[in-house]
Amino acid sequence: MNWSKDKGERFEQQLAADEARRWRRAWITSGAFLLLLMVATVGLLRMMRGDPQVLLETSLQELTAANDADEIPRKLDHAAKARDAAESAIGLGADSPSANLLLAAALAIRQDDPNFMIDETYASKASQAKIVPAESSTRELIQAGRAFFFAGDNQRADELLTEAYARNQLRAEVLNPLVQVRYDRGSEGTVLELSEELAKLEPDNCLPWVARSYVFEDRQALEQLVATYQELLNRHCPERDLTRWKLVERLIELGLAAEAAQQWDQLASEFPKVAQAKQSTHAKLLFMQGKLKEAKPMVTALLERNPENIDALLIRGQIALAEDRPQDAVVAFEKTVELDPTHPQAHYQLGQAYAKAGRRDDAKRELDFHAKLSTALVNLHSMERAAAKDTSNTAVRFAIAEKYDELGLTKIGDYWREQALAIDPN
Structure with missing residues (x-):
């Protein structure tokens, strides 16, 4: 056996093994370096461009600020910031239903901006098409619902807020805008139910009582109106002068002279200029x-x-x-x-006067018309409110015109018909 030769071969094999290990270490080190470089690059890009989730939270915060702002310039400014944050999140790959919901809501508010651009109109339509209420958070649904309500899109607002309401989360925050949306959509029955729930959750909140007063005014439900006005006064809600005057009027209609006199004295004491007017x-x-x-x-x-x-x-x-x-x-x-x-x-009083004057046929005509008119006005008030909220709705205007024609009040019917034709001559 040639020990020298074997020793040389073993030495060469050892050198080859050492060289292979060095190359493996080099590759591992290079790979780790490249991985760290990629992570650092992504982190740097995120620092420069923003994290999508952080941007979505920023968009939600700005949208909330826009909804809470009373002054239009501030509202539009916050809406623009909400739009920018949502668009940045989408640009970073977060093209989610939440991102599109926030973007669409921000653009809905921005439609009031004289500088609203045509590309924003396209972006609004595109983002609305990607809204999936079930895949957005309750907070996002509430703020987006408020934004669409401000923009006059009550159907979209109702859709979003109804989804939020069904989750039984943030109940009072959902109910505040939902009560208003449902009233504007003419759902008076649900307004009463929702406002009752909201009043229990927030006893000092004026909104549920204001909403109830609107419903009872439409229905001419005098006793309920009196109770509602008293609740508003007890809570020291805004427009106390107007509320107390309305309370006096309703008490007079109910024939409650003593209570009406007491409320009138309070009106004259608290608001003498209003009493004089x-x-x-x-x-x-x-x-x-x-x-x-x-x-x-x-x-x-x-x-x-x-x-x-x-x-x-x-x-x-x-x-x-x-x-x-x-x-x-x-x-x-x-x-x-x-x-x-x-x-x-x-009409009722005229019927009574005709009767006392011996004009029985005229009296019957007026008293019959009074009954017919009183019934019709409940629906007409609701329809006229819907027309006021939706200035492009020709169908409701034609329907109002038809109702007045049925009452024989053709001049008023013609007025509503002309309004409808002015919107759409065809």
Whole structure:
């Protein structure tokens, strides 16, 4: 055996093995270096361009600030920042339903900006097409719903807020905008249910009581209105002067003279200028209390200032009836009906005056019309509110015109028909 030769071969093999290990270490070191370099590059890019999740949170915060802002310039500024953050997140690959929801909501607010650009219109349509409410967080749904409500897109707002409401999270935060959206959409029944729930969650919140007052005003539910106005006053809600005056009016309609007088005294004490401007209400109260001598000069003064003061004409007719002067009452009530043919009480009082004057057929006609009008006005008020909220809705305007035609009030019907044709001549 040649030990020298074997030793040489073993030495060469050892050298080859050592060389292979060195190359492996070099490759591993290079790979680790490249990996670290890639991580550092990604981190640097994120630092430069932003992390998608951080950008989405920023967009949500700016959208919330936009919704909370009272001044339009500040609202538009925050909406622009929300848009930029959402677009940056999408640019970094976060083209998610949440990112598109926030972008669409921000652009909905920005439509009020005179500098709203055409490419923003395209972006708005594209982002709205990618909205999936079930895949967005409750906070995102609430703020986006508020934004679309501000923009007048109540259908989209309702869709988003309804999804949020179904999750039973952030209940009060969802209910505040949802109550408003449902009222604007004419869902009065659900408004009452939702506002009742909100009032329990936030006892000092005025919104549920304001919403309930709107519903009861539309329905002319006097007893519920009185209770609601009192709740608003108890909470020291805004527009206390207007609320207390409305309370006096409703109490007068209910024939509750003592309560009306008490509320009038409070109105005159707290808001003397308002009381002075509402002398027709005071005249109604005096008539109800049987103080005709005090009411008559007040009515005369009101009509001297404005011969077409409907409230004053109505009181003049009522005083004439009380003094057994039916012909004078007929003149006053006919003038009232001429000025406002949709005034239910004027038609009722005219019917009573005709009856006292011996004009039975005329009396029956007016009293029948009063009943028909009172029923129709409940729906008409709701339809007219819908028309006011949606200025491009021709269908509701034609429907209103048809309702007035059915009542024989063709001039009012023509007015609504002309409005519809002005929007769409075809």
